[in-house]
Amino acid sequence: MSSSNPLRDAQDRRLPRIAGPSGLVIFGVTGDLSRKKLMPAVYDLANRGLLPPGFSLIGFARREWEDEDFADEVYRAVKEHSRTPFRDEVWQQLSQGMRFVQGDFDDDEAFETLKKTMQELDAAQGTGSNFAFYLSVPPKFFPLVVQQLKKHNLADQKDGSWRRAVIEKPFGHDLASAKDLNEIVHEVFAPDQVFRIDHYxxxxxxxxxxxxxxxxxxxxxxxxxxxxxxxxxxxxxxxxxxxxxxxxxxxxxxxxxxxxxxxxxxxxxxxxxxxxxxxxxxxxxxxxxxxxxxxxxxxxxxxxxxxxxxxxxxxxxxxxxxxxxxxxxxxxxxxxxxxxxxxxxxxxxxxxxxxxxxxxxxxxxxxxxxxxxxxxxxxxxxxxxxxxxxxxxxxxxxxxxxxxxxxxxxxxxxxxxxxxxxxxxxxxxxxxxxxxEAYERLILDVLLGDANLFPRxxxxxxxxxxxxxxxxxxxxxxxxxxxxxxxxxxxxxxxxxxxxxxxxxxx
Ligand SMILES: NC(=O)c1ccc[n+]([C@@H]2O[C@H](COP(=O)([O-])OP(=O)(O)OC[C@H]3O[C@@H](n4cnc5c(N)ncnc54)[C@H](OP(=O)(O)O)[C@@H]3O)[C@@H](O)[C@H]2O)c1
Structure with a gap:
């Protein structure tokens, strides 16, 4: 039953918030955080019906993996660490959109491959060119990865699409280094494109x-x-x-x-x-x-x-x-x-x-x-x-x-x-x-562009x-x-x- 207030109906906060067409690129996908928290959180979101049907997940790291090896690794992480029960139909759909890009953070060719992979997923999965880049990498690499995204035009938001950067902690090790990092990040991303993680x-x-x-x-x-x-x-x-x-x-x-x-x-x-x-x-x-x-x-x-x-x-x-x-x-x-x-x-x-x-x-x-x-x-x-x-x-x-x-x-x-x-x-x-899990909520918020829970x-x-x-x-x-x-x-x-x-x- 609708209420007399159409504005309230349109924004009813009790309704599930479901992400629109999009994909997530995880840098440092073979790391501890990704395995224990990020991959399981993505599955849990899919299992709860909060991700779009064509949701895509791209992993980036140095390991010599094919797409299948990556999917196997995600499968293991999900089986071991996800919060919600395993359902084969959810997994089958989610794994359709999984790709792996192999390379070092300073490898230009790998970033070009990443760009092509994103374009391919736009066509195959309907991601609408909307991607979040999750920097789950040792903090010393935050500046390099952000600069590579700029160099390869991956931060550009064209034709109504969005690009967002998710940055793990620690954000700097003192005021001066935090300011430097903020400067580098904001040369590439506008403030509303940046999501700093404090998983608390x-x-x-x-x-x-x-x-x-x-x-x-x-x-x-x-x-x-x-x-x-x-x-x-x-x-x-x-x-x-x-x-x-x-x-x-x-x-x-x-x-x-x-x-x-x-x-x-x-x-x-x-x-x-x-x-x-x-x-x-x-x-x-x-x-x-x-x-x-x-x-x-x-x-x-x-x-x-x-x-x-x-x-x-x-x-x-x-x-x-x-x-x-x-x-x-x-x-x-x-x-x-x-x-x-x-x-x-x-x-x-x-x-x-x-x-x-x-x-x-x-x-x-x-x-x-x-x-x-x-x-x-x-x-x-x-x-x-x-x-x-x-x-x-x-x-x-x-x-x-x-x-x-x-x-x-x-x-x-x-x-x-x-x-x-x-x-x-x-x-x-x-x-x-x-x-x-905290990471479920935060990843969903990133895909929705909701910055309430991210420190500025x-x-x-x-x-x-x-x-x-x-x-x-x-x-x-x-x-x-x-x-x-x-x-x-x-x-x-x-x-x-x-x-x-x-x-x-x-x-
Ligand atoms: N672990 C936690 O519980 C936790 C908690 C809070 C915050 N964090 C933060 O989350 C981030 C990730 O932590 P983590 O524990 O997952 O780190 P980690 O286990 O050391 O993983 C680092 C990842 O980065 C990749 N990598 C490292 N150097 C690279 C390079 N030059 N080129 C390409 N890939 C490279 C590694 O992949 P390959 O070796 O396969 O290339 C690996 O996937 C860090 O910023 C950390 O401070 C972690």
């Missing part, structure tokens, strides 16, 4: 921050300095660096996680309500709040970096970071980083935001905890509330997705004692639908502007602290909060 933004729970805050009346009135004591944003991993020594050493926890994921979570938690739920309005609010972030003056007291030492993790012995294979025994790279930030605006003045991330911590968990002030006055005897903590709203981003509200409640019995209890919303219990140039640069002074301070001052594997980080991080009369949550 593709997660349901992260998008739910906006729903929680702005679709309800309950939370927003207390979401400010009058009621909030502080905010803790945590991304903890229980694994070490695995086989990624080459990537990780020299980058570290702050650049790998705080610059992108945690500052994006901070922006969504702290920003003002956008005028509309669209890319421009969201980016404007995120940019405004990131621009208002201030580092405390004394970085020695308000930042901590550390490396994991040997210990026990999940019942197994774990080696320290400096003993990991491929790591320079003198490395000063941080595997743990904690920072205290403040936000200079009316809503948040004086409310610290504590951000921490680390490897080989007690548990794998990502959460945002908004911790409220204590009641200004308690009519209860102080012994009655000894066990009462501060009220908190915890947005559990992963793995146990949901929201917890912690508050005090009377302990049953004849005496009066107030203790913390929790009220829980769990995605798994409230919804029968399972959440799509300004956001990336502002994030580096926040982190650069911290990295420079660390580079100049001393060595990282140490923490035992399997614990919740270094004692210096506990001291940092203790100085403010607070403590970290143990999720």
């Amino acid at each position: 933004l593709g997660k349901e729970t992260v998008q739910n921050i906006l729903a929680l805050r702005f679709a309800n009346t309950l939370f927003e009135p207390v979401w400010n300095r009058s009621y909030v004591d502080h905010v803790q944003i945590t991304m903890a991993e229980d694994i070490g660096i695995g086989g990624r020594a080459g990537y990780y050493d020299g980058i570290g926890a702050a650049r790998d996680v705080i610059q992108n994921h945690l500052l994006q979570l901070l922006a969504l938690t702290a920003m003002e309500e956008p005028a509309a739920f669209d890319a421009n309005a969201l980016a404007a609010e995120k940019t405004k709040v990131l621009g208002a972030v201030r580092l405390p003056k004394d970085l020695a007291k308000s930042t901590v970096r550390a490396q994991y030492a040997a210990g026990w993790q999940g019942g197994a012995k774990a080696v320290g970071y400096l003993e990991e294979e491929g790591i320079d025994p003198k490395s000063t790279t941080d595997t743990y980083a904690a920072v205290k930030l403040e936000i200079d605006n009316r809503r948040w003045a004086g409310v610290p935001f504590y951000l921490r991330t680390g490897k080989r911590l007690g548990r794998r968990v990502t959460e945002i905890a908004v911790v409220f002030q204590r009641a200004p006055h308690s009519p209860f005897d102080h012994t009655a509330t000894e066990e009462l903590g501060q009220n908190a709203l915890v947005i559990r981003v992963q793995p146990d997705e949901g929201v917890t509200l912690r508050f005090g409640s009377k302990v049953p019995g004849t005496s009066l004692e107030v203790r913390d209890v929790s009220m829980d919303f769990a995605y798994g219990e409230s919804f029968t639908e399972s959440s799509p 140039t300004e956001e990336v640069e502002l994030s580096w502007k926040i982190l650069d002074p911290i990295e420079q301070f660390w580079a100049k001052h001393g060595k990282p602290a140490q923490y035992e594997s399997g614990t919740w980080g270094p004692v210096e991080a506990d001291d940092m909060l203790a100085r403010d009369g607070r403590s970290w949550r143990r999720p």
Whole structure:
């Protein structure tokens, strides 16, 4: 039944959003990310009927593969990693549009072959010359691949068709390199053609921050300095660096996680309500709040970096970071980083935001905890509330997705004692639908040209502007602290909060 508002019917956000005629070119298609996340996500989208019938997938890498070898590899990746069940009819249709282009990124001939392959797919599959280029390649190759796309006229949007670039993280390793990369990318692609991946933004729970805050009346009135004591944003991993020594050493926890994921979570938690739920309005609010972030003056007291030492993790012995294979025994790279930030605006003045991330911590968990002030006055005897903590709203981003509200409640019995209890919303219990993988959502958004969940140039640069002074301070001052594997980080991080009369949550 149609409503009386034709505009609303035309834009009903509950209807499935299906991509129009298009194709995806994955550079670095033989890599880890492509195998574990991108290829399965493409299949899952096809399985959910969200891709056009002639959707095409072109893989680009150096391996000497034919189209059939590539299709076999995609098949294996899909069987192993896709979220939705395997259906042969979906696979048969999807595999019609798969091609492989072999070559090095500096190989002009390979890019000409790519161009011909795209034209051939336009004719055979009806892709309408609409292609997204996914740069799933080591970051040092981002500039080269973008320049090759320009040189071979692959970024040109002719006759109403579109071309888009999807760029993986890390986007630069400091402000200067991020600016350089932005300049190179924008010489070739207009801002609305560029999609920078922060896969956290593709997660349901992260998008739910906006729903929680702005679709309800309950939370927003207390979401400010009058009621909030502080905010803790945590991304903890229980694994070490695995086989990624080459990537990780020299980058570290702050650049790998705080610059992108945690500052994006901070922006969504702290920003003002956008005028509309669209890319421009969201980016404007995120940019405004990131621009208002201030580092405390004394970085020695308000930042901590550390490396994991040997210990026990999940019942197994774990080696320290400096003993990991491929790591320079003198490395000063941080595997743990904690920072205290403040936000200079009316809503948040004086409310610290504590951000921490680390490897080989007690548990794998990502959460945002908004911790409220204590009641200004308690009519209860102080012994009655000894066990009462501060009220908190915890947005559990992963793995146990949901929201917890912690508050005090009377302990049953004849005496009066107030203790913390929790009220829980769990995605798994409230919804029968399972959440799509972040990469499913993000790839679909790229094909639809929907940029809501992709950080813009300004956001990336502002994030580096926040982190650069911290990295420079660390580079100049001393060595990282140490923490035992399997614990919740270094004692210096506990001291940092203790100085403010607070403590970290143990999720
Ligand atoms: N892995 C993750 O979980 C993850 C998470 C977040 C972000 N990322 C980002 O995603 C991107 C890809 O990561 P990854 O782990 O998949 O990397 P990876 O396993 O090292 O894969 C790199 C890919 O690039 C290709 N390649 C490398 N040099 C090349 C050259 N000169 N010419 C042509 N192809 C070349 C390799 O193919 P051949 O060797 O076959 O040529 C391979 O397909 C990186 O930017 C990374 O920072 C990864």
